[in-house]
Amino acid sequence: xxxxxxxxxxxxxIVVASWTYVVYKPNQNVGxxxxxxxxxxGGILPRGIQGAASHGREVYQELGCxxxxxxxxxxxxxxxxxxxxxxxxxVARDYIGETRALIGNSRxxxxxxxxxxxxxxxxxxxxxxxNPQITSEGSxxxxxxxxxxxxxIVGEPSxxxxxxxxxxxxxxxxxxxxxxxxxxxxxxxASLKIDYDLIEAPKSNEIMAEELAxxxxxxxx
Ligand code: HEC
Numbered sequence: 384x385x386x387x388x389x390x391x392x393x394x395x396x397i398v399v400a401s402w403t404y405v406v407y408k409p410n411q412n413v414g415x416x417x418x419x420x421x422x423x424x425g426g427i428l429p430r431g432i433q434g435a436a437s438h439g440r441e442v443y444q445e446l447g448c449x450x451x452x453x454x455x456x457x458x459x460x461x462x463x464x465x466x467x468x469x470x471x472x473x474v475a476r477d478y479i480g481e482t483r484a485l486i487g488n489s490r491x492x493x494x495x496x497x498x499x500x501x502x503x504x505x506x507x508x509x510x511x512x513x514n515p516q517i518t519s520e521g522s523x524x525x526x527x528x529x530x531x532x533x534x535x536i537v538g539e540p541s542x543x544x545x546x547x548x549x550x551x552x553x554x555x556x557x558x559x560x561x562x563x564x565x566x567x568x569x570x571x572x573a574s575l576k577i578d579y580d581l582i583e584a585p586k587s588n589e590i591m592a593e594e595l596a597x598x599x600x601x602x603x604x
Contacts, residue, residue, distance in 0.1 A: 413475040421579065428581070431480040432574045439571025442564045443485065446527065451491035454484075456577065469497040469577055474584040477577055492524055499576040508569035509545055509561050517551050530565035533557055 418427040432440060443449070456469030463469060473496055478484040502508065507518060513531050515522035531545070536558050544558035553559055561569075580586055586594075 416476045416479050418479065419476075419581070428579050429477050429480055429577075430579075432571065435567045435570040436574040437571075438563075439567035439569070439574075440485075442568045443571055444483075446568075448495075449485055449487045451489060451524070453487035453490050453494045454496040454575065455486045456494060456496050463494060466493075467501065468494040470500075470586045471577070471580070471584050473577060474581060476581055476583065495572070495575055497575065497577050499573045500578050503573055505566075505569040505573050506546075508572045509565055510547065512565055512568065513545060513547070513559060513561075514551055517548065527565070530562050530568070532560045532562065534560060 418429065420426075421428045421430075455473045456463045456471065458464060458472040464471070477496075478486075511518045511524075512527040514526045514528065515524040516526075533553050534557065536556055540558050541560060543560055545561060547553070547559060
């Protein structure tokens with residue numbers, strides 16, 4: 384018996400079914416998502432990143448930060464909001480401006496989807512990259528000291544030098560200068576914020592209630 388047509392049919396069905404479920408269906412669900420107008424502050428949402436922050440995003444990929452950090456606030460599977468990692472669940476629309484969404488799948492360190500809100504100070508990030516022990520005692524994040532140059536002070540200390548507390552400061556007469564990569568990575572961290580509402584993902588009720596209470600308290604004063 385010639386089994387050729389059956390084998391052909393079987394392979395055909397498998398290919399069509401996989402294409403439907405892996406490419407076509409997801410594309411129908413999220414492929415047509417567009418940015419929306421930011422009614423409160425103008426511009427569009429999600430805001431997207433530019434300049435140094437966008438260079439920092441490349442550095443983030445090159446250095447493999449994604450091996451330990453996710454950028455996705457989840458609600459279905461855990462306690463991300465209680466941990467202070469975000470005010471709402473991340474949804475597909477949050478990533479539409481990104482050519483490669485850096486969602487990640489391993490959480491050795493905290494989620495960074497909203498790190499810019501949690502730690503807005505770029506200087507904090509520089510100190511943390513130089514040596515995580517300075518800002519976060521007992522941290523097991525590796526130091527990225529190679530993003531900095533330790534050099535002898537000639538004349539006046541540089542205005543760009545890091546202000547490093549004892550006992551982490553370099554020996555007397557030396558200063559630590561962040562590279563362009565370090566600065567860009569810090570701006571990238573400061574730019575990561577999911578602090579806006581989307582219809583499909585409003586902020587959690589608890590947080591909205593806190594914000595409302597805060598606004599009422601301020602209005603009363
Ligand atoms: C080996 C795993 C590992 C790698 C790789 C790693 N981190 Fe971390 N990261 C951690 C851990 C653990 C913490 C929590 C302790 C701390 O704050 O230092 C952390 C904390 C952080 C925080 C502070 C988060 C908060 O909520 O305060 C930032 C920002 C951060 N990492 C950014 C980065 C960046 C950028 C890179 C790449 C240059 C990177 N990490 C690479 C493990 C890692």
